[in-house]
Amino acid sequence: MNLSQQEWASQLEADNNAVILDVRTDDEWNDGIIPGAILNDIYKGQGFIYKLEELDKSKNYYVYCKAGGRSAQACSIMKQMGFENTYNLEGGFMNWEGKVAQP
Structure with missing residues (x-):
């Protein structure tokens, strides 16, 4: 499900079963992250799939x-x-106005 920046941020804040997943590259990750995010680079192909398989599907x-x-x-x-529940941040990190952390 696609959520606007505001919807994504407010829903995330109220969700105590949330996991933030960053699918960018290592270089992009090093430019700053949404606090609490875990990295799983989608460009890693099968490696990306393996990492997804380790995650809790109930989150x-x-x-x-x-x-x-x-x-x-x-x-x-x-x-x-x-x-079951995945929420895409429309506009991505480049339009993010919330907090940013260094990994």
Whole structure:
């Protein structure tokens, strides 16, 4: 499900079953992250899938990338793998106005 920046942030804040998933590259990750995010680079192909398989499917996943394209793709893959609740950050990290942390 695609959520606007505001919807994504407010829903995340109220969700105590949330996991924030960053699907960008290591270099992008090093530019700053949404606090609490875990990294799983979608460009790693099968490695990306292996890391997804280790995650708890009962959690709610808030997924982002730089602009929203890769994270939409990640949400689609996750749905196929049985993840019920995935939320894509529309506009991605480059439009993020919330807190930013250094990894």
